[in-house]
Amino acid sequence: MNHGNAMEDLPGHAEEKWVWNEASFIVRARKLTATALALVVLSLATAVWGRASVHLPVMNPGMAETLPLAILLPVPYACVISLVLRSGMADFDRIAARSMAQIDLICMATATLSALLLISVGLFAGQSAELAPLVLRNTLWWTGIACLSAWIFGRSLGWVLPIVLLVPLYESAQSGSAEPPAWSIPRYAADSLWSWTVTAAALGGGVALILFGDRLRHRLVIRVRRVLRTGKSAERR
Secondary structure (H helix, E strand, C coil): CHHHHHHHHHHHHHHHHHHHHHHHHHHHCHHHHHHHHHHHHHHHHHHHHHCCCCCEECCHHHEEEEEHHHHHCCCHHHHHHHHHCCCCCHHHHHCCCHHHHHHHHHHHHHHHHHHHHHHHHHHHHCHHHHHHHHHHHHHHHHHHHHHHHHHHHHHCCCCCCHHHHHHHHHCCCCCCCCCCCCCCCCCCCCHHHHHHHHHHHHHHHHHHHHHHHHHHHHHHHHHHHHHHHHHHHHHHC
């Protein structure tokens, strides 16, 4: 009797084992353990040095500005989050039971939520809780930019645009005007509705490009090739 019950449980047990195996493969393929450790290290840095003052690099020495380090930490957080998009086991990603889009979404959501939690812990531990809304918003903004960078340059290069745009975006708000330029989102106050709206659009757009952008790019490439072939055929005639 017990033997029969054990036989009935085999399909469910096999399915559960497959789910765990798939999760293990995803963790290894996307190097999620290393990403988690990097986020923990950043959280510790936020707690220890978040209130430390740093000079923002600017083109004009006369416009030098000092900011708490925590204000600039969203950039490395976003760069680390984007690393979950790369895969060391591309073949597994192609044959996994879940689609690539599902794997990307799960990894991005997990990394982003983990980063937001660890940022909050670091800020509160470092007595910088008043900066939390601003730092959390900017982390979401730079994560969207990192996703755009990963789509343009490749999944392992999500850090490119955040690093390149950091100084221009902050420097553009030093013209002496009361309000930063519309594109300098990280410089807006945490209660700015405009900044949160654009941040949501940047994050949503960046994630959408990661999830569906490859198909769009593939279709565009096919159309361009067809147009070129049609043009060559017309010239021959």
